[in-house]
Amino acid sequence: MDLIELRDIRKTYHLGEVPLDVLKGVSLNVAGGEYVALMGASGSGKSTLMNILGCLDHPTSGEYWLEGREISGLSATERARLRNRTIGFVFQSFTLLPRTTALENVMMPLSYTREGLSEQQKKERAVELLRKVGLEDRIGHQQSQLSGGEQQRVAIARALVNNPRVLLADEPTGNLDSRTSAEILRMFRLLNSDEGITIILVTHDPGVAECAGRIIRVSDGLIADNAGLAAPGDTA
Amino acid sequence: MKLLGTLKTALGALRRNILRSLLTTLGIVIGVAAVITMMEIGNGAAIAIRRTIASIGANILLITPSSASSAGVSIGSGSLMTLTPQDADAIARECPAVASVAPIVRVRTQVVYGNRNWAPNYIYGTTPSFLLVRQWTDLAEGETFTEQDVRNSSKVCLVGQTVVRELFGGESPVGREVRIRNVAFRVIGVLRAKGANMAGTDQDDTVLAPWTTIKYRVASSPSASAGQGGENAGKVYPSSQQNLFPVPSVSQQADTPLPVRFANVDQVMAAARSGSQISPAIRQITALLRERHSLRATSPDDFNVRDMAEIYRAMTSTTEMMTRLLLCVAMISLMVGGVGIMNIMLVSVTERTREIGLRMAVGAEPADILRQFLAEAIVLCLLGGAMGIAVGRGSSYIIASVMRWPTAPSLAAIIASVAVSAGVGVIFGFYPAWKASRLNPIEALRYE
Numbered sequence: 001m002d003l004i005e006l007r008d009i010r011k012t013y014h015l016g017e018v019p020l021d022v023l024k025g026v027s028l029n030v031a032g033g034e035y036v037a038l039m040g041a042s043g044s045g046k047s048t049l050m051n052i053l054g055c056l057d058h059p060t061s062g063e064y065w066l067e068g069r070e071i072s073g074l075s076a077t078e079r080a081r082l083r084n085r086t087i088g089f090v091f092q093s094f095t096l097l098p099r100t101t102a103l104e105n106v107m108m109p110l111s112y113t114r115e116g117l118s119e120q121q122k123k124e125r126a127v128e129l130l131r132k133v134g135l136e137d138r139i140g141h142q143q144s145q146l147s148g149g150e151q152q153r154v155a156i157a158r159a160l161v162n163n164p165r166v167l168l169a170d171e172p173t174g175n176l177d178s179r180t181s182a183e184i185l186r187m188f189r190l191l192n193s194d195e196g197i198t199i200i201l202v203t204h205d206p207g208v209a210e211c212a213g214r215i216i217r218v219s220d221g222l223i224a225d226n227a228g229l230a231a232p233g234d235t236a
Numbered sequence: 237m238k239l240l241g242t243l244k245t246a247l248g249a250l251r252r253n254i255l256r257s258l259l260t261t262l263g264i265v266i267g268v269a270a271v272i273t274m275m276e277i278g279n280g281a282a283i284a285i286r287r288t289i290a291s292i293g294a295n296i297l298l299i300t301p302s303s304a305s306s307a308g309v310s311i312g313s314g315s316l317m318t319l320t321p322q323d324a325d326a327i328a329r330e331c332p333a334v335a336s337v338a339p340i341v342r343v344r345t346q347v348v349y350g351n352r353n354w355a356p357n358y359i360y361g362t363t364p365s366f367l368l369v370r371q372w373t374d375l376a377e378g379e380t381f382t383e384q385d386v387r388n389s390s391k392v393c394l395v396g397q398t399v400v401r402e403l404f405g406g407e408s409p410v411g412r413e414v415r416i417r418n419v420a421f422r423v424i425g426v427l428r429a430k431g432a433n434m435a436g437t438d439q440d441d442t443v444l445a446p447w448t449t450i451k452y453r454v455a456s457s458p459s460a461s462a463g464q465g466g467e468n469a470g471k472v473y474p475s476s477q478q479n480l481f482p483v484p485s486v487s488q489q490a491d492t493p494l495p496v497r498f499a500n501v502d503q504v505m506a507a508a509r510s511g512s513q514i515s516p517a518i519r520q521i522t523a524l525l526r527e528r529h530s531l532r533a534t535s536p537d538d539f540n541v542r543d544m545a546e547i548y549r550a551m552t553s554t555t556e557m558m559t560r561l562l563l564c565v566a567m568i569s570l571m572v573g574g575v576g577i578m579n580i581m582l583v584s585v586t587e588r589t590r591e592i593g594l595r596m597a598v599g600a601e602p603a604d605i606l607r608q609f610l611a612e613a614i615v616l617c618l619l620g621g622a623m624g625i626a627v628g629r630g631s632s633y634i635i636a637s638v639m640r641w642p643t644a645p646s647l648a649a650i651i652a653s654v655a656v657s658a659g660v661g662v663i664f665g666f667y668p669a670w671k672a673s674r675l676n677p678i679e680a681l682r683y684e
Contacts, residue, residue: 056597056677077601084599091681095594099252109598111241158598 001068003165003198004030004053009062009072011048022048023059024221030200032165035192037212038202045221047170050202054087054168055079067165084112088159092171095155096143102154103139106130109161129157133187149180156187166198167191173208185211246611253584260580261620263573264660268624268653269631271566275649276632278559280642285555286511293370293433294548295511297334297518299327299504299525299541317500318538321363321447323528324504328365330524333517335509338366339501341447343455348415349403356399357441359416361450362505369507378410378425381446389448393421396442397429414443419453421445451499511552514543567656573620574660581613581668592672593680606673613665614658621657625650 011023022045030036040046051057052064055071058079064072071082083089096105106126110117117125130139133153138146146154152172159167169188173181189211191197201212209215217225250257289295301318324339341361346353360366363386367373373380381392393414400409409423430439445454508517518541525539585592592605600608629645636643 051678054597056681077603080596080599080601080604083597089597091594091597095590095681097591097594100248104248108595111245112595112599112601112604162599 001065002029003032003034003067004028005063005065006052007063007065009049009052009059009064011045011052011057012060022221023052025062026218026221026223028216028223028226030198032198033192033196035189035199035211035213036201037209037215038200038218039204039206039209039215040218040224041204044218046202046204046218049218050168050170050200053200054089055083080112081114084109085162086164086166088162088164088167090152090155090159090167090169090172092174096146096151096158098143101140101142102130102135102146102150102157103127105143105154106158106161109158113162125161126157129160130154132160133157147180148176149183152176152180152184153187156184160191160197164197166200168200168202170202171204172201173203173205181208242607242611243615245608246615249588249608249612250615256580256584257616260577261616261623263576264570264617264620264657265573265624265627267566267570267573267660268621268657269628270569271563271653271656272625272628272646272649273632273635274562274566275559275646275652276628276643277635277641278555278562279644279646279649280636282555282559283644284642285551289511289548289551292547294544294551295508295514296369297506297508297514297521297541297543299323299506299521299539300502301500301539302537318529319501319504320499321501323525324363324501324506326524326528327504327506327521331506331517331520333508333513333520335507336365336368337504337506338362338369339447340366340503340505341451341455342502343416343450345417345454347399347403347443349409349412352403354399354402356396356443357437358439359443359445359450359454361445361447361454363447366444366505369505371507372427372430374428376426376428377408378423380425381444386446386448388446389452390446391419391421391449391453392424393443393445394425394427395423395444396427396440398438398441399443400426416443416445417454419449421449447501451501508543511548514545514548518543570653570656570660574617574664577613577616577660578664578668581609581665582671584612585609585668585672588672589675589680589683592675593677593683596675596677597681602673605675606669609669609672610662610665613669614661617657617661617665618654621654624653624657628653 006026006028009023009026009028010021013020013022026045026049038046038050048057052059055066055074056079058074059072062072063070066082067086071079074082096102097108103123103126106129107122110122110125127136127139130136133156135150135153135157138150138154141150143151156167156172167188172188173184176184185208188199188201192199199212201208203209215225216223299319319339321339324337327334328337339362343359343361344355345359346355347359364380364382367380375394376397378394380394381390384390385392393416395403395409395414400406403409403414404412409426412423413420414423415421427440427442427444433439506517506521508514521541522537526537529538531538595605595608596602628649632643632645635641
């Protein structure tokens with residue numbers, strides 16, 4: 001079984017009188033170690049799909065199998081635990097805690113991990129990751145003292161601190177200039193090829209999507225195109 | 237470990253916006269300071285009032301012999317001769333709840349000065365500590381008699397204001413001589429005016445003298461016509477008490493003076509150290525006197541101990557009510573402080589929506605978020621409480637030294653205000669924390 005398997009996922013919002021179908025039956029497989037780009041225009045349901053993939057939200061109907069477990073019916077608390085251990089998030093707007101050092105930001109997810117690491121172990125782990133993203137000399141810097149690219153690298157270190165199997169990046173280069181974007185994308189590629197971390201990259205930029213091994217296009221709540229290295233059988 | 241982590245996160249979050257944290261706690265600081273200052277002022281006032289109560293005699297215990305009965309007919313309370321001056325000394329020595337004790341011998345007769353006479357309400361033979369018991373130590377004039385006078389049966393007395401008016405027509409009586417049953421007493425002091433007691437009896441209508449003088453020179457003098465003690469009672473009511481021994485003639489009495497082995501007093505007045513010490517004092521006095529009087533466990537007391545419970549209760553309920561009133565006012569200000577904390581915490585939750593969303597995205601459970609915000613509120617309140625204690629103690633010190641109001645430190649106030657400020661933290665911190673924990677991470681992350 002693949003790492004991620006979506007079967008006929010539907011999501012309906014009841015905001016007004018008329019129910020709004022955002023996802024109209026999405027089925028999707030992502031194997032462990034894949035590098036996938038999720039593309040789509042705004043309003044296509046791309047963000048909703050990413051929220052469901054990231055266990056931030058649950059589908060109205062359908063099945064979501066993650067690591068061989070059906071998780072669409074989990075409670076908020078169980079989803080929080082799952083996110084903590086299995087999924088790392090990188091957001092477009094860096095989202096570091098203000099007035100907090102890079103080190104503290106990276107250590108933050110560890111404080112919600114049930115397995116008790118000592119304070120010293122947590123620190124070592126965070127420092128190790130900051131070194132990996134090339135920020136060992138910025139450990140004590142606060143959010144406001146870091147450039148955009150550095151902030152995003154701290155965010156990546158934070159996403160990796162719990163050894164997740166999946167890295168979910170939502171427009172990670174959207175707020176960066178092209179040179180830093182290239183740096184971040186190179187880092188993703190290395191993480192994917194060297195460490196075998198499954199990466200799902202949400203973007204609207206075809207140039208960024210090019211980096212991925214497979215591009216999934218979402219359009220009007222359905223998978224429109226599922227091109228790339230994927231195994232046959234993934235249907236829209 | 238978990239608790240420590242939560243506490244550290246909370247402190248970190250508060251440090252990030254230190255000015256707002258300080259302003260938020262201000263409400264609690266003022267509230268706790270108000271509680272402590274109010275309680276200390278209330279305590280001081282209570283102590284001052286307690287002192288006043290003591291001076292009107294609310295913590296006085298009156299010990300009288302119990303009634304004798306002859307052939308089943310009670311003679312009335314005080315008719316047994318069981319209390320001795322040594323009992324009074326023993327009470328003063330051995331009952332820790334008793335502040336001072338005075339034995340009393342009473343007579344009721346005329347006091348004569350020149351061509352005037354007057355029968356005071358009280359002619360008391362006692363010791364100098366009577367003035368301590370009645371909180372009457374500052375005299376209007378002259379000085380009091382001494383233990384030496386008591387030992388010597390000196391013929392000296394103190395007179396009250398009414399006696400001064402009636403006998404001396406207002407001129408200073410100090411140094412003059414008055415006669416009580418033909419015994420000449422030199423007036424050495426004048427009591428300060430005290431007015432009527434609770435029952436309406438004029439307390440200034442008093443003559444005080446050493447009890448030995450009253451007992452041996454006045455009450456037992458042949459011309460005694462009224463007074464306490466069995467021998468006199470026998471004379472007033474001839475049929476009520478049988479003489480066990482044949483009455484000796486006057487010449488026989490003169491020939492064989494009986495050594496005084498046992499002097500009884502009519503009553504003993506004791507002052508408890510404070511209002512709350514009244515019942516321990518009664519217990520201690522009862523135990524001591526039963527032992528001294530060699531009473532068996534089954535036999536009844538041969539004395540009565542009475543307190544002024546009614547007056548005491550009335551006065552203490554007044555102070556208690558006042559303290560409670562002050563506490564209510566202070567609690568309201570704590571409450572306002574709590575609402576302030578809730579306000580700022582709600583603002584803080586809104587302002588930090590993105591942070592909450594992020595924390596949730598990386599795996600914070602709703603319970604973690606709840607705990608974090610609750611911890612922040614409680615830490616704020618406890619810090620405010622600590623500062624409030626300092627401010628409250630300081631301001632009560634300033635009030636005491638500048639305005640000369642009596643204040644007294646109150647441990648109860650400190651404990652209560654710390655408990656209340658923690659409670660305020662929990663109660664008013666809970667709603668914002670709960671609200672934060674119920675945020676949808678997706679919307680929280682997108683919140684601008």
